[in-house]
Amino acid sequence: MLYIVGIGSGARDCMTAAAEKALMQSDFIIGYKTYTALMKPFFPQKSFLESGMRQETERVRLSLQYGQTQTVSLICSGDPELYGMAALAYEYLEEYPGTELEVVPGVTAAFSGGALLGAPLTHDTVIISLSDLLTPMEKIVHRLRCAADGDFVIVLYNPSSKTRKDYLRNACDIILKYRSPETVCGYVRNIGREGESYQICSLAELRNVQADMFTTVYIGNSETKKIGEKMVTPRGYPHA
Amino acid sequence: MLYIVGIGSGARDCMTAAAEKALMQSDFIIGYKTYTALMKPFFPQKSFLESGMRQETERVRLSLQYGQTQTVSLICSGDPELYGMAALAYEYLEEYPGTELEVVPGVTAAFSGGALLGAPLTHDTVIISLSDLLTPMEKIVHRLRCAADGDFVIVLYNPSSKTRKDYLRNACDIILKYRSPETVCGYVRNIGREGESYQICSLAELRNVQADMFTTVYIGNSETKKIGEKMVTPRGYPHA
Numbered sequence: 179m180l181y182i183v184g185i186g187s188g189a190r191d192c193m194t195a196a197a198e199k200a201l202m203q204s205d206f207i208i209g210y211k212t213y214t215a216l217m218k219p220f221f222p223q224k225s226f227l228e229s230g231m232r233q234e235t236e237r238v239r240l241s242l243q244y245g246q247t248q249t250v251s252l253i254c255s256g257d258p259e260l261y262g263m264a265a266l267a268y269e270y271l272e273e274y275p276g277t278e279l280e281v282v283p284g285v286t287a288a289f290s291g292g293a294l295l296g297a298p299l300t301h302d303t304v305i306i307s308l309s310d311l312l313t314p315m316e317k318i319v320h321r322l323r324c325a326a327d328g329d330f331v332i333v334l335y336n337p338s339s340k341t342r343k344d345y346l347r348n349a350c351d352i353i354l355k356y357r358s359p360e361t362v363c364g365y366v367r368n369i370g371r372e373g374e375s376y377q378i379c380s381l382a383e384l385r386n387v388q389a390d391m392f393t394t395v396y397i398g399n400s401e402t403k404k405i406g407e408k409m410v411t412p413r414g415y416p417h418a
Numbered sequence: 419m420l421y422i423v424g425i426g427s428g429a430r431d432c433m434t435a436a437a438e439k440a441l442m443q444s445d446f447i448i449g450y451k452t453y454t455a456l457m458k459p460f461f462p463q464k465s466f467l468e469s470g471m472r473q474e475t476e477r478v479r480l481s482l483q484y485g486q487t488q489t490v491s492l493i494c495s496g497d498p499e500l501y502g503m504a505a506l507a508y509e510y511l512e513e514y515p516g517t518e519l520e521v522v523p524g525v526t527a528a529f530s531g532g533a534l535l536g537a538p539l540t541h542d543t544v545i546i547s548l549s550d551l552l553t554p555m556e557k558i559v560h561r562l563r564c565a566a567d568g569d570f571v572i573v574l575y576n577p578s579s580k581t582r583k584d585y586l587r588n589a590c591d592i593i594l595k596y597r598s599p600e601t602v603c604g605y606v607r608n609i610g611r612e613g614e615s616y617q618i619c620s621l622a623e624l625r626n627v628q629a630d631m632f633t634t635v636y637i638g639n640s641e642t643k644k645i646g647e648k649m650v651t652p653r654g655y656p657h658a
Contacts (some may be wrong), residue, residue: 184529194525196431199639234655257529257539268650277480281533283525284436289424293521297504299497301553302546312654313541317579321542321568328564329557330544330642345467353584367532401584409510413501415474 180217180277182264184284187370188216192290193331196282200251203259208241209253210258215251216371238266245277256286261307261335281381288333291366291394294376296408298364298396302330308345309336322349325357331402331411337365338388346395350385357381362398364409365389420485420517422504424497424524427610428456432530436522437630440491448481449493456611457493478506485517496526501547501575528573531606531634534616536648538604538636542570548585549576562589566596571642571651574635577605578628586635590625593637597621602638604649618649 181200186192201221202205207214211228218226229237241252241263254262264281271279292299304325310318325332332353337346353361359382365374367390379387381397389395402411421440426432441447447454451468458466469477481492481503494502504521511519532539544565550558565572572593577586593601594640599622606616607630619627621637629635642651 185584189436191436192434192523193425194432194434196429198435199431257525259529259532259537259539261540262537265540265650265652268536268645268648269652272646281537283432283523283533285497285531286529289499289523289526292499293504293523296508297499297521299499299501300501300505302544303500304542304544304565304568306542317569321570324564324568324570326545327559328544330561330564331496376531381600405508406512408508410505412505412509414551415506 179249180208180241180267180279181251181260181282182262182267183251183253183282184262184278185213185217185253185255187287187290188213188255190220192285192370194282194284197284200282204251205248206244206250207253207376208237208244208250213253213255218362221412227253234263238263240268242267242270242274242277245279246274255392257284258282258287278346287335287369287394291369291376292396294366294369295364295378295396296405298398298402298408298409299333299400300409300411300413303333304328304330305333305335307335308338308349319352322352322383326353329399331399332397334397336391337393337395339391346387346389347385350381351373354381357400361400362404362409364395364396367393376405380405384385419489420481420496420519421491421522422426422507422519422607423491423493423522424495424502424526425453425457425495426455426525427527428495429532429610431458432525432610434522434524437524438524441487444491445488446484446490447493448477448484449488450477453493453495472508473515474503478503478509482507482510483515485519486514491629497524498522500526500545527609527634530614531609532636534606534609535604535618536645536650538638538642538649538651539571539573540653541639543573544568545573545575547575548578548582548589559592562592566593569612569639571639572637574637576631577633577635579631584630586591586627587625590621593623597640602642602644602649604636606634608632609634618644618647654656
């Protein structure tokens with residue numbers, strides 16, 4: 179039995195009861211070392227199997243293999259679908275007869291970070307990863323244009339890394355062709371972890387923010403506003 | 419103190435520990451009657467205050483008012499940001515001095531339903547509500563076009579109701595101008611509740627599905643495929 183489990187931000191309170199149960203029932207917990215390190219203090223009695231970055235395929239195959247004879251959980255940060263391992267596991271599943279697969283959803287960064295910023299994601303929302311490791315840059319650029327044109331609230335995952343320092347700036351420049359430089363934006367660092375912080379700024383200011391791979395970025399729609407220190411997208415209820 | 423709490427699908431296992439704690443700490447739990455009915459069996463010792471549909475403004479004001487002197491939770495299905503009450507509460511907050519506000523995120527239907535269908539939401543995703551009660555139809559139509567053009571996975575909330583029987587069909591017809599009728603789609607009814615069911619179909623078939631307000635609809639991107647009985651969007655990992 180293989181559970182592919184969304185652990186949310188990494189704060190224990192952010193996990194669902196179903197995720198907690200899946201981990202408790204597992205003989206092994208498998209995951210990328212950053213995420214196993216987050217879970218170890220919560221489940222000290224469990225065995226963990228950790229692997230490095232870019233070893234996604236091996237990690238999924240190992241999990242499917244163990245799942246043939248044991249109960250195991252493969253953990254993903256946030257939700258196990260979104261930029262996670264669930265799809266890859268389904269792609270290989272038939273090669274591992276006997277393994278049953280269950281996806282246990284989790285709170286993805288868009289929502290755990292949004293709750294810190296205020297309520298930016300009240301209305302129609304787009305989530306885009308700026309990482310071009312697995313997606314051609316032309317496709318990302320086209321999606322940014324479509325998202326900006328559609329006046330969606332936009333959430334950017336993987337906005338930058340050491341080798342992609344200017345990606346967030348480039349994304350802002352594309353969106354600035356459709357939206358005002360005054361558009362209310364925000365970003366959250368290290369959601370639910372040590373060093374958690376958030377900031378609200380304008381789209382013009384966001385251009386100059388140095389994000390990293392633990393930053394989640396929010397670009398408001400044309401109606402998003404700053405209320406006090408919070409980023410809020412109204413839905414359009416008649417006021418009374 | 420006012421917690422605005424995402425209860426997820428309504429299945430207790432789908433709630434986060436933080437949501438559970440907020441409800442346990444509250445003197446009252448306030449919500450739309452469908453959601454209070456879901457929570458009552460889990461928290462039999464708690465007092466509930468329920469209100470009807472389209473009374474969102476009154477419900478939020480009442481919650482903010484109680485929050486001045488007591489600890490209360492206002493519950494929303496899924497996540498309290500997305501088409502939920504969190505933004506409205508921030509809009510009125512300054513009228514209720516003394517009320518502290520905390521948004522407790524939850525697993526929104528897109529993800530809890532996605533996990534049932536397989537892993538449709540692996541890649542860049544758009545969430546759009548087809549309800550035109552609070553959003554002009556021209557805006558919804560433009561967003562559908564942008565989402566389809568961007569080759570996003572599309573999740574539709576509120577795809578139909580008694581008075582909007584043809585909205586899902588119209589949305590499919592817009593998307594069919596950009597995507598193949600063979601595009602892999604799916605829909606989930608009553609996620610996490612009695613009568614839960616899901617179905618995978620083509621975009622051409624989705625046109626003829628009679629959805630209701632408890633249905634969540636998924637339209638795959640150009641790479642989404644059916645694997646066994648599951649809807650899976652690959653992310654593009656090199657296979658090994």
